[in-house]
Amino acid sequence: MIPRYTRPEMGALWTDAARLRRWLNIELWAAEAMAKVGLVPSEAVTRLTEKARGLDPQHWPERVEALEQVTQHDVIAFLTLLEQELGEDSRWLHLGMTSSDVVDTALGMALKESAELLITEQERYVTALDEQARTHARTPCLGRTHGQAAEPMSFGVKLAMHAAGARRDRERLRRAREVIAVGKLSGAVGSLAHLPTEVEAHVMERAGLRVEPVASQVVQRDRHAEFFCALAVVGASMERLAVEVRHLARTEVGEACEPFGRGQKGSSAMPHKRNPILTENVTGLARLLRGHAMAALEDVALWHERDISHSSVERVIAPDATIVLHFAQGRMIRVVEGLVVSAENMARNLKAAGDVMHSQRVLLQLTRQGLPRQTAYEHVQRAAHRALAENRGFVDLLAEEPAITAVLSKEELLRACSLDAYMANTDLLLARSRRSD
16 A cells, blocks of 8 residues: 555554564574474574564565576575575475465464454544544434435534444454464365364464364455455544535534644635545545455455466455554544534524425324325425425424315424424433444
8 A cells, every 4th residue: 555545553463574474483483383393493483482582573574585587486485585594494494385375374463463453443443433422422413314404413413423333343363363363274175184283283372273174275255255354344434424524514514524733724825715526535545445355355365276377466455454443443533523513504404495305204193183194295295385386384384284274284384493392312322322233
């Protein structure tokens, strides 16, 4: 991923040096386990471990790349470097192992560590949404469906809906961490023909992973597909709020917008602009995540016990997807924590929508008073459409319908057109959002 969208803590997990450090650890843990079961000399493993403590993988990537130009195989290039660094005892490394034992186990470690960073950020996102939902629990705003005025609602409830979704996404990330926290050390076709199970179990324990129960040459890629699909869902949820904020920030709406920093400029041509660049950016990043999820799904079906068609895909999508989502989380936390809310404009837009937004409450009142539902619907619809077309008061037009005034007085119609009912269950809905799963 380009530096522009890389936050340091996530980027550090995906450097070439970090990858080679994981590879080295796996090789040493395997040798350690082999020594315990008598497959390699204990004294040789002790010397290897001591020498390895003084190694600095920061300078290895260039050397491994140069060796790979000759070998055309990255793991063999890495093992060649270890021979140069560790000397004769390096012959006890990689015994009975295949490249994917190292590569897939290291990838499982990296993805698990990445998931832990993503879960931490998701917690921050949930907290930010909860705080804003509480702050705006009593702020009425216009609810919209199909882009049209629907009924009034609490702006806090709108945010609580996103908080509930963010909690579900937190659980998705936790499940994704579990499903991907798997490795293997079972050999070329997963048969365990060359190493006892104790070696595999020891390495996975040291790596913080579970053993893939039945592997081919690789960890099964349905796990990776599930992981990257989970990241795409989390991105899509964030995009949903990003799109909402973008709409609310439209000039003619003006109800809420993302923060605009001191010294920030919106347009090179128009000084008045306050473009929603944070939320637009998140929308674009969510598209990338969906693309990476599709690529991961394509990797599930490999030839027989393994081919290499997944490798190039994962070298791109594993760092990029985790880095992209981590960056998007940071953006959305910033948006939510700094959200600029205009209760005045919300009240203005509620007033501009008129009393027609109470049409359902009038319909229900008429039905309760004995009018057939479809008859009541026709009367209310006719009055509402006239009110919109003629810019007249909805209640005044209802009061002109004899069938309506026969069962409801104008005062009762006015009471039906009150905001109170739409705010009555705000506390209940906020509480439900906090226990959503």
